[in-house]
Amino acid sequence: MRLFEVILIAILLAAAIAQMTKSFPGWSRPLTTLAVLVAFWHVIHEGTHWQMFPVLAGLILLVAWQLIPVSRRTSRYAAMNKPVAVAVAVLSIATFGMLLIVPMFSLPKPTGTYPIGTRIVYLKDSSRTEDKAEKPGTSRELMVQIWYPADPSNNHLAAYERLSETIPATSYRSVLWTNSREDAPVATQGGPFPVLLFNHAWGGRRTQNTFLTEDLASHGYVVASIDHTYNASRVVLPGDRVINDINGGDAIDPNLHSASDITAIWNKELSKWVADEIFVLNTLQSDDLDQKSPWYGRLDTHRAGALGHSFGGAAAVQLCSVDPRIQSALNMDGWTFGDIRQRAASQPAMFLYGITTSTEQQDPNAMGAEAELDTTDRNEVDASLRQFGGYKVSISNTSHMDFTDHPLVSPWRRWTQPGHISPARIETIVRAYVLAFFDQTIRGANPSLLQSGTPSPFQEVQIEYWSSEAKAASIETLKPPLPR
Missing domain, CATH: 3.40.50.1820 (Alpha/Beta hydrolase fold, catalytic domain)
Structure with a gap:
């Protein structure tokens, strides 16, 4: 797995856990924002691929959820808070599993002196x-x-x-x-x-x-x-x-x-x-x-x-x-x-x-x-x-x-x-x-x-x-x- 793929999965999983818990609800939004920035970096510099689709889908889901005003989330959609967080967590874990089964493998470094x-x-x-x-x-x-x-x-x-x-x-x-x-x-x-x-x-x-x-x-x-x-x-x-x-x-x-x-x-x-x-x-x-x-x-x-x-x-x-x-x-x-x-x-x-x-x-x-x-x-x-x-x-x-x-x-x-x-x-x-x-x-x-x-x-x-x-x-x- 590549660096920003690991970081993105870890941050999004942390954001989902924060969303589910009562102790750290304020951490979910900044973690999601950070995940968005890491995702952009990953797509532009590393290049995305099908193994990353679940975590990217989870990120879109979490962003969409957090764009709903807090008043409406707590009144009309309160019951959806935990299912959304669980879905995001599952998608993050699924991505990690897919990358273990079909990894972005690294070729060994050449041993000679020439580039x-x-x-x-x-x-x-x-x-x-x-x-x-x-x-x-x-x-x-x-x-x-x-x-x-x-x-x-x-x-x-x-x-x-x-x-x-x-x-x-x-x-x-x-x-x-x-x-x-x-x-x-x-x-x-x-x-x-x-x-x-x-x-x-x-x-x-x-x-x-x-x-x-x-x-x-x-x-x-x-x-x-x-x-x-x-x-x-x-x-x-x-x-x-x-x-x-x-x-x-x-x-x-x-x-x-x-x-x-x-x-x-x-x-x-x-x-x-x-x-x-x-x-x-x-x-x-x-x-x-x-x-x-x-x-x-x-x-x-x-x-x-x-x-x-x-x-x-x-x-x-x-x-x-x-x-x-x-x-x-x-x-x-x-x-x-x-x-x-x-x-x-x-x-x-x-x-x-x-x-x-x-x-x-x-x-x-x-x-x-x-x-x-x-x-x-x-x-x-x-x-x-x-x-x-x-x-x-x-x-x-x-x-x-x-x-x-x-x-x-x-x-x-x-x-x-x-x-x-x-x-x-x-x-x-x-x-x-x-x-x-x-x-x-x-x-x-x-x-x-x-x-x-x-x-x-x-x-x-x-x-x-x-x-x-x-x-x-x-x-x-x-x-x-x-x-x-």
Whole structure:
């Protein structure tokens, strides 16, 4: 909950209680007046949203009641005094409850030194035709959000999502402010900055990992997150054209389809996502050479990396096999398929996995498409790591969506998944390993977190270091020391 939301609820509740009691009736009117002032401040500076509607309705009710002359309230409407106060109190408490269930969550503060800017750009790839568009011959269109190191700016903080990109239930996110400034000037010191391409999950959206993209930008990376149109959950193109996810979860449901059928669907979509990534990187490379572009001379597209969550992680690794500008790729808790073995030894990969408990083991006798996909994925990833090297990082007491902003969205997670590590903890771990990996593979740093022979400082983490066959066929598995 945000500051003025808490203050408004507390003041209005106090005004309602004062209205009901005989000891402090004179306090109700000044408290109501103060609540009105706080409400104006909240609406103008914080931005209101549907969770606040009950308390605002309660404020209107109380103001309307107090505008009735005292003589009439005490004579004709005396019996209404307590019911009005009770209604206002109930509405205030209801708002508090709604904000607990669906809170205005706060993104963690970035850990780097750069202020962060963000801008949303529309791109059209005229060289490709959109096969899912209603109108034949439509070019492939993309919305891309870029987070980047910025110079200090007084530009307005960017919203988590634009109002047009939300549905009624999530509309509050259009006034949920991030740590990034809209269209802030690109940092003039420290560049040119390496570029990272981020891919959302199947049916996800470009903002789903803002906790991570903002942090990478604060450390001097330009992160371009792509809404993969017709797969992303909701894309708003120019002209208020809304494109929803039309693939559907049923298309890849292992209970409805065989492993080979699912893989065929994935590979078809994967080729489209990889083409999206190449197009975005080419566009940024052109912008870096364009003197009229805000990116002129500030981007290093030849020191690029790719990352993603779930299906987006597979797209990131696949990009290595077709674009030599990609120096490394990172997959967060996703199956990996496609040409994973076609990446080069100079393109290391990291695979982050979540496991529900630290002792969880896959059932070797498991049957069905999901088990087949798990086995194939494990074999392919291990073979790729054995050939080219890289890292496999397993984080205990985490699930698939813990690698996104999802744990911040509602505290229900604490009650439905009591054994999971806290959102702040998983964010710290994921941020640390992602940053260390790209610092090492793109910037040539030697972060202690990834030094061979050094156990993880996080007791939830088990890390495997794989040396490529070209260097030495070895695997080193390190567990963190047991806590004392």
